[in-house]
Amino acid sequence: MQETIVKIEGLSHRYTSSWAIRDINMEIGKRGIVGLLGSNGAGKSTTMNILCGALNQTMGSVYINGINMREAPELAKQEIGFLPQNPPLYLDLTVDEYLHYCAGLRRMPKDRIKPAVKEAKERCGVDHFGHRLLRNLSGGYRQRVGIAQAIVHRPKLVVLDEPTNGLDPNQIIEVRALIKEIAADRAVIFSSHILSEVQLLCKEIKMIESGRIVFSDTMDAFNNYVEPHSLIMHMENPPAVEEVEKVSGVTRVEFLTERQIRVHFNGDQEIAERLITASVNKGWRLREISLDKTALDEIFKQLSSKNN
């Protein structure tokens, strides 16, 4: 494995009586985008807030580039850029004023702030908005400024908590491209509750459910793991179960309604073609065939319960 920028050991946090996250361990390399995927309330924000020093954990340790966040928070925070779920944008400041202020907060030497703000604005595509008040920017551009404040001090790690939330589809595409670009020379942690978003952006995935890491591997490994192994067929003239089971690759068939069946299969997804051919040849009058999307939710549930 490449050198690590983040090491988390036995991290647990309790807000009141119940645990929000429990015994989280992870290591993150110095380059590329790692996706933190989990449903609402799974514990993503809690983990990221602790990681960035915005929240003190109940138990466990966080090391950023070898620096213990609890013991030397100011030093550790210099290595991190953070875009929280609700970015702290001061709407009465201009983009320039805001980014200067953020660079100052990160203890950048005064003479380095101006060029750093210029570079961050250019990278995030907001250089022509330097004098504009944040309140007069669209949601997509505000988010770009949010990302600019996260990279202005040239941190080695950028943490983005649901950065595409609330953006329209075009803005999402733009922000995604920007995230890819800034990950070229540093580590980015990207959280989302949308699987497809993580699949598009990330090389590695950590899945968190009910406060625990339930999957941690490469995106390829995850995709192999969660590939659907069943599909749904809707037919006007469905045959007996045994007829469908004769199609090569089919392992099990179950009736969901009078005209709808779930077909479990092994291996290749060309099974759909073979089922369509069988249907045409044998007059099953197929109306619809689709990969079983509920199967994915099922896998998420299994992953969570296995690890609880």
Ligand SMILES: Nc1ncnc2c1ncn2[C@@H]1O[C@H](COP(=O)(O)OP(=O)(O)OP(=O)(O)O)[C@@H](O)[C@H]1O
């Ligand atoms: N300030 C708080 N006080 C008490 N409980 C909290 C607080 N913040 C979060 N929680 C609880 O901790 C658990 C984890 O929440 P967290 O916000 O980390 O999840 P999340 O995965 O980021 O979800 P979301 O995407 O909805 O923000 C949830 O059960 C949540 O209700």
